[in-house]
Structures are given as C-alpha cells and as structure tokens.
Amino acid sequence: MKKSRCDLFSSLFLKSLFFKSLLLVLNLILIVGLFALINLRSPAFSETNLGVTYSGETNLASLDIEIQNSSNFFAEANKDLVTKRLTDKELDHQYITRKQSLPALKAHLLPSTLREWQDTNNSGDYFSEIKPTPVGYLVWSQFPVKIYITTLNKLPQKQAQTWVETVSQVVNEWQNYLPLQIVYKADIADIIIERKAPPLQFDRKRKISRARSAQTTYEFYTKNNTLYHRFTILLSPSQTGKYLLAATRHEIGHALGIWGHSPVKSDALYFSQVRNPPPISPRDVNTLKRIYKQPTSLGWSLP
Numbered sequence: 469m470k471k472s473r474c475d476l477f478s479s480l481f482l483k484s485l486f487f488k489s490l491l492l493v494l495n496l497i498l499i500v501g502l503f504a505l506i507n508l509r510s511p512a513f514s515e516t517n518l519g520v521t522y523s524g525e526t527n528l529a530s531l532d533i534e535i536q537n538s539s540n541f542f543a544e545a546n547k548d549l550v551t552k553r554l555t556d557k558e559l560d561h562q563y564i565t566r567k568q569s570l571p572a573l574k575a576h577l578l579p580s581t582l583r584e585w586q587d588t589n590n591s592g593d594y595f596s597e598i599k600p601t602p603v604g605y606l607v608w609s610q611f612p613v614k615i616y617i618t619t620l621n622k623l624p625q626k627q628a629q630t631w632v633e634t635v636s637q638v639v640n641e642w643q644n645y646l647p648l649q650i651v652y653k654a655d656i657a658d659i660i661i662e663r664k665a666p667p668l669q670f671d672r673k674r675k676i677s678r679a680r681s682a683q684t685t686y687e688f689y690t691k692n693n694t695l696y697h698r699f700t701i702l703l704s705p706s707q708t709g710k711y712l713l714a715a716t717r718h719e720i721g722h723a724l725g726i727w728g729h730s731p732v733k734s735d736a737l738y739f740s741q742v743r744n745p746p747p748i749s750p751r752d753v754n755t756l757k758r759i760y761k762q763p764t765s766l767g768w769s770l771p
C-alpha cells in the first residue's frame with residue numbers, strides 16, 4: 469500500500485519528536501550525573517552542612533592540623549575548630565540515638581599523674597580555647613588508656629618499624645601526664661593511630677580540595693550501659709622525622725582531651741605546624757589538668 473504525503477510527513481514528524489525527547493532525557497541524565505559527581509568530589513562541603521543542621525548528640529567530630537599553609541593562622545585555626553564531620557553512613561552507625569538521654573554531667577577523680585603535676589613557673593593555660601562537646605569534656609576515666617599503632621599498608625619492614633617507634637616515643641612523652649598503654653589488638657584500643665592519609669578537605673573559600681597532615685576523629689559507644697568514646701588518629705605518610713613527631717604529639721593531645729588549639733607557638737597544641745616543633749609544654753599540661761577537672765557524660769552510666 470502506498471503512503472500518502474501526509475502520512476509520510478506525520479511519520480517523519482513523529483520520528484523527529486521521538487529523537488528530540490530521547491535527546492532531552494539523555495541530557496537530563498547527564499546533568500543529574502554531573503551533579504552527583506560534584507557532590508561526591510566535595511564531601512567536606514556536604515558534611516559540614518549536615519553537621520550544622522544536626523544539633524542533637526553529635527557522634528563524630530574531627531579536628532586536624534594544617535601543614536602546607538602556615539600563613540593566615542587565625543583563619544586556619546577557626547576552620548580547624550569548626551570542622552565537624554557527619555555523613556549519612558556515620559549517622560546510620562551511630563551508637564547514640566536522639567531519643568536516648570545521656571548520663572548526667574559529672575567530673576571524674578583527677579588521675580594521680582595530673583594531681584601531682586605542679587607548674588612552679590605558673591605558665592598559664594589555654595583552657596578557654598577548649599570546646600566541650602555534646603557529652604561534655606572528652607576525658608578518659610579508665611586507665612591506662614589503650615593505644616594501638618598501625619602502619620596498615622605494605623611498608624618495608626624497616627620503615628614500618630621506624631614509624632611505629634617514632635609514634636611510640638610520643639606515647640611515652642604523654643605517659644608522664646596520663647597512664648597510657650600500647651596494645652597490639654585494634655578491637656580493645658581506646659585510641660587507634662594509623663599511618664594513612666586523611667581524606668581531602670574541601671576549602672570553600674578557595675574552592676579546592678586540600679591535603680592534610682593529620683586528622684583526629686572521635687565517636688561514642690555504650691558498653692554495660694555506660695557511655696564511652698574512642699578516637700582514631702590518621703597520620704599522613706608524607707610526615708616523617710620531626711614533623712611526624714610534632715603531628716603525633718599534637719593529635720595525641722587532642723585524643724587525650726585537649727579538643728581545641730593553643731594560640732601560642734611554643735605549645736604542642738598550637739594550631740599550625742612550625743619549623744621547630746616544641747615538646748609538650750607546661751601550658752599543654754596545665755590545660756590538660758583543667759580539662760580533667762571538668763564534668764562529662766563519658767564514663768558514667770546511662771539513665
């Protein structure tokens with residue numbers, strides 16, 4: 469049967485309409501895909517947003533030190549302090565639900581190491597820079613605090629050994645102020661220290677992702693109806709020698725409860741890396757001692 473011109477026209481018209489719609493759908497898919505990709509590439513941005521809206525019991529937060537850029541110290545410090553990371557995955561895995569109420573805030577007994585600490589020079593402290601978390605101050609109440617050190621990836625044995633030795637050396641430094649113990653099983657550790665690059669951080673001002681030298685993260689869990697916390701410290705493999713020492717000293721300071729930064733260069737918890745990293749200062753210890761006198765929900769039974 470012969471097709472009339474009119475039929476032919478309408479079939480051509482339909483065909484072109486079909487292809488146009490197909491093109492439109494493909495374009496839409498492309499746009500949605502691009503959006504998803506952009507979101508994936510800037511996790512810090514979306515996480516920060518989540519952190520702001522989620523005002524209940526925060527189960528995870530992180531602090532980090534900046535290395536590469538030591539200019540504009542104060543801006544860097546503020547950014548470091550407000551960095552709170554909460555992803556959907558972490559929210560799913562949270563140990564504390566919003567419905568569950570927390571143990572009442574109470575101070576623990578001061579550990580004897582800190583009770584005996586006296587700063588004869590009255591060097592002062594930077595306690596005012598320490599922010600309490602939704603569970604109060606991040607103090608340990610069960611001693612010794614157990615620390616697990618791991619290089620994770622395949623590293624020549626000698627290098628791995630040097631790395632573990634450097635980190636252990638810093639554990640020994642802090643040991644003068646709080647009882648610590650190096651353990652060889654991750655599942656019983658309070659603090660896990662890993663030789664691993666921290667995830668890139670998205671710098672909103674400069675619109676770039678930046679590498680970081682270290683990241684310290686905490687989370688909460690309950691055991692025997694008691695609220696506890698644990699820390700994970702990531703130390704970038706790019707850190708060696710005195711910089712590894714300094715980064716470890718600084719991050720362990722955070723994990724022992726100094727959840728904030730010193731504005732003074734000669735303190736281990738100064739917020740930026742310096743050319744000649746200082747040892748743990750009397751001001752660091754004075755701050756630690758004041759923190760351990762503060763109330764917390766950690767280490768107490770849930771109601």
Ligand SMILES: [Zn+2]
Nearest residue numbers: 531532533739
């Ligand atoms: Zn820090």
